[in-house]
Amino acid sequence: MSKSVSAKKIFEITGFFLGWISVGSQFILMIQNRQADISETIIRFFSFFTILTNILVALFFTAKIDNLKGFFFNLFRSKGSLTAVTTFILIVGLVYQFILRKTWHPTGLQMIVDELLHTLIPLFMLGYWLLNVQKENLQMKSIFKWLLYPVVYLILVMTRGYFSHYYPYPFINRDQIGVEKVLVNSLFILIFTIFVFLILKFIGNYIINLKTKKL
Numbered sequence: 282m283s284k285s286v287s288a289k290k291i292f293e294i295t296g297f298f299l300g301w302i303s304v305g306s307q308f309i310l311m312i313q314n315r316q317a318d319i320s321e322t323i324i325r326f327f328s329f330f331t332i333l334t335n336i337l338v339a340l341f342f343t344a345k346i347d348n349l350k351g352f353f354f355n356l357f358r359s360k361g362s363l364t365a366v367t368t369f370i371l372i373v374g375l376v377y378q379f380i381l382r383k384t385w386h387p388t389g390l391q392m393i394v395d396e397l398l399h400t401l402i403p404l405f406m407l408g409y410w411l412l413n414v415q416k417e418n419l420q421m422k423s424i425f426k427w428l429l430y431p432v433v434y435l436i437l438v439m440t441r442g443y444f445s446h447y448y449p450y451p452f453i454n455r456d457q458i459g460v461e462k463v464l465v466n467s468l469f470i471l472i473f474t475i476f477v478f479l480i481l482k483f484i485g486n487y488i489i490n491l492k493t494k495k496l
Contacts, residue, residue, distance in 0.1 A: 289412070289413065290346070292408075292409055292412070293342050293345040293346050293409075294342075294346055295405075296338065296339075296341075296342035296345075296405060296406070296409060297339065297342040297343055297345075297346055299397070299401070299402060299405060300335060300336075300338045300339030300342060300402065301339045301343075303335060303394060303397040303398050303402060304332060304335050304336055304339060304398075306390070306394045306397075307326075307332065307394050307398060308326055310390065310391055310394060311325075311326050314391075324441075325447060325449065328438055328441070328447075328449045329449045329450075330373065330431070330434060330449070330450070331373050331377070331398055331399065332398075333434065334366075334369045334370050334372075334373050335370070335373070335398050335402060337366050337369065337370070337430075338366060338370050338402055338406055340353075340354075340357060341357045341362065341363075341366050343357075344356075344357035344358055345357070345358075359423065360417045360418065360420050360423040361417075361418060361419075361420055361422075361423025361424040361426070361427065362418075362423075362427070363410060363413065363414065363418040364410065364414070364418045364419060364424050364478070364481050364482070364485070365423075365424050365427035365430075365478075366406065366427075367406050367407060367409075367410040367481065368424075368427075368474060368477045368478050368481060369427075369430065369431070369474075370402060370403045370406045371403050371406070371407060371477055372470070372473070372474055372477060373398075373399060373403060374399055374400060374402075374403030374404070375403075375473075375477075376470070377399040377400075378399070378400070380452065381450070382399075384451065410481070410485075411484075411488065414481075414485040414488055414489065415489065416489055418485065419481075419482050419485045419486060419489075421478070421482065424478055424482075425478075428471070428474070428475075431470070431471065431474060432471075435453070435467055438453065439453065439455065439463070442454075442455060442456075443455070452466040453466060453467065
């Protein structure tokens with residue numbers, strides 16, 4: 282048992298450092314290569330769903346390795362949080378691989394950080410989920426509460442974009458593709474998110490049943 286706990290803790294500490302180093306590195310790179318003043322660049326940095334979701338992953342592992350108190354950190358220990366965070370970071374990875382990867386070709390350190398944020402961390406989180414999923418992580422009522430996160434994100438980004446004319450992603454760029462197309466794209470991503478939720482629930486139940494049979 283102690284070996285199992287120790288391995289889990291190592292996984293969580295690795296996720297902690299991987300998450301914060303990747304987000305921090307991207308922040309430094311964006312400041313260094315900024316195309317606007319620093320305050321605007323910082324706002325733009327936090328307008329990316331990729332950044333916010335990788336921060337969620339980093340906070341999730343922070344809550345796991347430390348006994349920080351308060352509602353915010355308790356949120357990452359609540360039922361459904363593991364599956365919800367895993368789903369969102371998988372969405373980040375999948376959207377990047379199939380939609381955004383072809384839109385630009387980073388080099389050097391930016392390429393490494395890009396792969397960390399969009400490929401390695403999503404796979405790392407999925408691996409952690411596969412090893413640690415339990416029935417309490419698969420309660421749909423608890424998981425669906427987390428859908429407020431992408432909905433609120435979209436509202437805030439679209440509201441600011443209306444006034445600033447800056448949109449972090451081409452598929453929600455109202456100025457270029459119009460409101461109707463943005464709504465269709467947003468609805469598709471929301472449906473796809475729910476679909477990933479359901480896929481994880483199916484896989485999770487299968488894993489739990491296998492473990493039960495072995496016992």
